[in-house]
Amino acid sequence: MGGHSKVDRAALIASARSAAKNSYSPYSNYAVGAALLFDDGVVVTGTNIENASYGLALCAETVAVSKAMADGVRGGLIAVAVTGPSDSGDGGPITPCGRCRQVLNELAQLGDTDPNILCVGASETCEVRLSDLLPHAFGPAHLS
Numbered sequence: 001m002g003g004h005s006k007v008d009r010a011a012l013i014a015s016a017r018s019a020a021k022n023s024y025s026p027y028s029n030y031a032v033g034a035a036l037l038f039d040d041g042v043v044v045t046g047t048n049i050e051n052a053s054y055g056l057a058l059c060a061e062t063v064a065v066s067k068a069m070a071d072g073v074r075g076g077l078i079a080v081a082v083t084g085p086s087d088s089g090d091g092g093p094i095t096p097c098g099r100c101r102q103v104l105n106e107l108a109q110l111g112d113t114d115p116n117i118l119c120v121g122a123s124e125t126c127e128v129r130l131s132d133l134l135p136h137a138f139g140p141a142h143l144s
């Protein structure tokens, strides 16, 4: 994983799946889990939280980044697992939405890392660098 040999993919995916058990997604019935792995071994998870005002849904990745940053984390992000439900969609890997890519990018750029994103669908998984999901990203360096 881009030199990140200490990444235990199966464990990170299991953390994301476990987080998805707390998904509040009664409107879409589409439970998503996210797990962020930091260079000190800490894992921070998130899950999607929907709202009766549908457009206000918070994605799993954004919730996870918010939890980490609210606890003072700034950088060190080396890998992210994102899991979708096993019973909907085409089974293909779930990839972070555009907003979540930008939110992940902020945390990654603070620590100058390019995390690997493990995208886990019901029957397929793929692994891609954040910089490939979000090329030419706008980030904190543009404002400094």
Ligand code: THU
Pocket (backbone or CB within 6 Å): 025, 028, 030, 032, 047, 048, 049, 050, 057, 058, 059, 060, 061, 095, 096, 097, 100
């Ligand atoms: N969702 C995520 O949590 N992460 C993504 O990257 C894509 C979409 C959630 C939002 C909504 O609660 C549900 O999936 C269906 O769009």
